[in-house]
Amino acid sequence: MNWTNLFKISLKALANNKTRAFLTMLGIIIGVASVITMIAIGQGAKKSIQDQISGMGSNIIMIHPGGERRGGVRLDPSEMQTLKVDDYEALKRESIFLTKVSPSVTASGQLISGNNNYPSSVSGVGIEYLDIRQLNLAEGEMFTETDIRASAKVCVIGTTIRDNLFPDDRNPIGKIIRINQVPLRVIGILESKGYNSMGMDQDDIVIAPYTTVMKRMRAVTYLEGIFASALSEDMTDYATAEIAEILRRQHKLSEDMPDNFEIRSQKELSDILGTTTDLLTTLLACIAGISLLVGGIGIMNIMYVSVTERTKEIGLRMSVGARGIDILAQFLIEAVLISVTGGILGILIGCGASAAVKYIAHWPVDIQTWSAVLSFAVCTVTGIFFGWYPARKASNLDPIDALRYE
Amino acid sequence: MSKTVIELQGIKRDFIVGDETVHALRGVSFSITEGEFVTIMGSSGSGKSTLLNILGCLDTPTSGEYLLDGIPVRRMTKNKRAVLRNRKIGFVFQNYNLLPKTTAIENVELPLMYNTEIGSKERRKRAIDALKAVGLGDRLEHKSNQMSGGQMQRVAIARALVNNPAVILADEATGNLDTHTSFEILVLFQELHTQGRTIIFVTHNPEIASYSSRNIRLRDGHVIEDTVNNNILSAKATLATLPKSDD
Numbered sequence: 001m002n003w004t005n006l007f008k009i010s011l012k013a014l015a016n017n018k019t020r021a022f023l024t025m026l027g028i029i030i031g032v033a034s035v036i037t038m039i040a041i042g043q044g045a046k047k048s049i050q051d052q053i054s055g056m057g058s059n060i061i062m063i064h065p066g067g068e069r070r071g072g073v074r075l076d077p078s079e080m081q082t083l084k085v086d087d088y089e090a091l092k093r094e095s096i097f098l099t100k101v102s103p104s105v106t107a108s109g110q111l112i113s114g115n116n117n118y119p120s121s122v123s124g125v126g127i128e129y130l131d132i133r134q135l136n137l138a139e140g141e142m143f144t145e146t147d148i149r150a151s152a153k154v155c156v157i158g159t160t161i162r163d164n165l166f167p168d169d170r171n172p173i174g175k176i177i178r179i180n181q182v183p184l185r186v187i188g189i190l191e192s193k194g195y196n197s198m199g200m201d202q203d204d205i206v207i208a209p210y211t212t213v214m215k216r217m218r219a220v221t222y223l224e225g226i227f228a229s230a231l232s233e234d235m236t237d238y239a240t241a242e243i244a245e246i247l248r249r250q251h252k253l254s255e256d257m258p259d260n261f262e263i264r265s266q267k268e269l270s271d272i273l274g275t276t277t278d279l280l281t282t283l284l285a286c287i288a289g290i291s292l293l294v295g296g297i298g299i300m301n302i303m304y305v306s307v308t309e310r311t312k313e314i315g316l317r318m319s320v321g322a323r324g325i326d327i328l329a330q331f332l333i334e335a336v337l338i339s340v341t342g343g344i345l346g347i348l349i350g351c352g353a354s355a356a357v358k359y360i361a362h363w364p365v366d367i368q369t370w371s372a373v374l375s376f377a378v379c380t381v382t383g384i385f386f387g388w389y390p391a392r393k394a395s396n397l398d399p400i401d402a403l404r405y406e
Numbered sequence: 407m408s409k410t411v412i413e414l415q416g417i418k419r420d421f422i423v424g425d426e427t428v429h430a431l432r433g434v435s436f437s438i439t440e441g442e443f444v445t446i447m448g449s450s451g452s453g454k455s456t457l458l459n460i461l462g463c464l465d466t467p468t469s470g471e472y473l474l475d476g477i478p479v480r481r482m483t484k485n486k487r488a489v490l491r492n493r494k495i496g497f498v499f500q501n502y503n504l505l506p507k508t509t510a511i512e513n514v515e516l517p518l519m520y521n522t523e524i525g526s527k528e529r530r531k532r533a534i535d536a537l538k539a540v541g542l543g544d545r546l547e548h549k550s551n552q553m554s555g556g557q558m559q560r561v562a563i564a565r566a567l568v569n570n571p572a573v574i575l576a577d578e579a580t581g582n583l584d585t586h587t588s589f590e591i592l593v594l595f596q597e598l599h600t601q602g603r604t605i606i607f608v609t610h611n612p613e614i615a616s617y618s619s620r621n622i623r624l625r626d627g628h629v630i631e632d633t634v635n636n637n638i639l640s641a642k643a644t645l646a647t648l649p650k651s652d653d
Contacts, residue, residue, distance in 0.1 A: 002522040005519045005520070008519070012508070012512070016505075016508070312503065313505060313506075316499075316503045316505070317516070318464075318488065319462070319464065319497050320491065320492065320517040321488050321489060321517055322520050323485045323488040323489070323520075324488075325485070326488075399464050403464075403499070403503070
């Protein structure tokens with residue numbers, strides 16, 4: 001069989017019926033374009049949901065000391081002294097799955113500024129704490145590595161603290177707060193985050209360099225916890241395993257000894273994320289399937305009509321020496337050409353439509369290469385699948401009957 | 407003695423219609439040698455269409471043997487017969503059967519498209535030669551819907567010639583044409599005949615028999631007459647006596 005010739009024959013046959021070929025293609029074009037646009041919109045939505053859930057801190061991992069017993073009594077984790085600054089530094093240095101790491105140590109007490117006071121606590125943290133907790137500065141600045149090294153007496157406060165300690169001053173930067181006799185200079189104000197789902201005021205917060213809290217306020221050498229954020233929600237499990245490995249090595253724990261720390265992640269949040277995005281993906285896959293099916297049936301319908309309409313032509317081709325397989329190949333090639341051309345046009349229109357949605361409706365849109373590749377592949381398969389039956393019918397025609405067909 | 411192109415030995419063809427068996431051909435035997443211009447005549451129901459289908463390898467006989475250019479056809483598969491048609495037979499139909507919206511040259515190239523041994527250059531050259539041979543050298547790129555009936559039939563004849571067939575089978579090739587154009591086509595067939603082509607012309611029209619070299623008459627599935635025409639009329643001479651057609 002000469003494929004070049006068959007290809008030419010099919011191309012010619014399509015060129016002779018441009019309108020019909022185009023209308024047939026339209027089904028596929030719309031199918032593919034909608035698949036690409038839908039998936040782009042869906043992925044955009046998925047990404048924005050993902051960002052929102054990340055904003056809630058779904059990739060936060062908390063490490064606390066734990067698992068230690070003394071004389072059968074389980075101790076308050078904060079009293080245990082197993083987490084050290086060395087552990088924090090080891091995690092920061094060695095981990096692959098963690099983007100940010102911050103130590104955590106707290107000092108509670110009455111905050112005093114002038115004649116105002118408020119009961120709260122100071123969190124001693126690293127500079128990456130803001131990113132981990134998704135906190136943003138409204139005014140001023142965050143303390144620096146230099147401040148941490150120097151155990152500088154500086155702090156960044158939340159709006160609740162500001163409102164209680166400085167009721168008349170909207171911008172208390174440079175003012176001094178005292179806690180447990182230690183004066184801290186306010187260098188930044190955090191943006192308000194309101195209450196969290198547990199009803200806790202997230203603006204009731206004072207953060208200071210962890211060195212300051214450890215040395216100047218608590219006089220301790222251990223950490224109460226380490227906060228970290230994983231690369232992404234789905235990496236949380238890997239990150240957890242990695243942390244365990246590093247900490248066990250740090251703590252020189254042998255195989256048979258239990259962990260003397262505890263790692264917690266926001267599993268609930270990432271589960272919600274997983275369910276939501278899975279649902280979206282399934283929904284989109286359904287839409288994709290249905291539109292391509294409709295497009296494919298369109299091809300089958302037209303090819304079927306085309307076989308009837310071109311019976312005489314088929315008879316003629318057979319009389320001049322076309323074999324059944326030549327006719328079969330011709331009609332199959334026609335079907336595949338229609339679906340592949342439609343597929344390419346559909347991809348272009350789909351990308352265009354996605355871009356239009358992005359710029360006109362300002363929806364988050366994320367065009368996926370795999371959706372284009374997939375729909376293109378599905379198109380070809382659709383062409384062959386739905387072209388097969390009519391092509392088979394054409395190739396089985398009897399040349400005598402076909403020639404006499406009116 | 408020149409070589410035998412077609413040999414029919416006791417060809418029978420039965421069709422089963424409902425409960426009845428219709429005997430379309432009841433034992434037809436004749437042979438045609440290279441260079442003959444044979445007309446096959448008969449009224450409808452005489453079996454001439456069935457015979458034509460068998461001669462054209464579109465159909466196979468129920469019994470008997472058919473040798474085309476020495477090749478036995480009866481037991482051939484569909485695909486093998488298709489290849490045989492492609493190499494040995496040129497069809498000319500009553501209603502031309504050109505591909506619509508397709509140029510003359512592309513129509514003529516069609517049989518060669520199914521012949522893998524011929525490349526695109528050779529194919530084009532042969533198509534041009536065939537169109538020149540039928541007097542359409544100046545209409546190579548005309549599309550089938552831009553041509554008159556006579557021109558379309560010439561394209562069809564060129565298409566039948568292009569594979570250099572052992573035999574040209576014409577089925578009422580002048581049936582759709584007016585008298586003047588019919589004779590023009592007949593002149594063309596006679597020219598091909600003098601060039602040594604083997605032509606089988608199936609027709610209703612008894613007039614055409616006098617322009618061929620041999621006439622076979624069928625009735626009820628039998629050959630009832632097989633005469634050699636020693637006094638072949640010249641279609642050209644007849645054409646000259648006809649008034650010019652209006653177009």
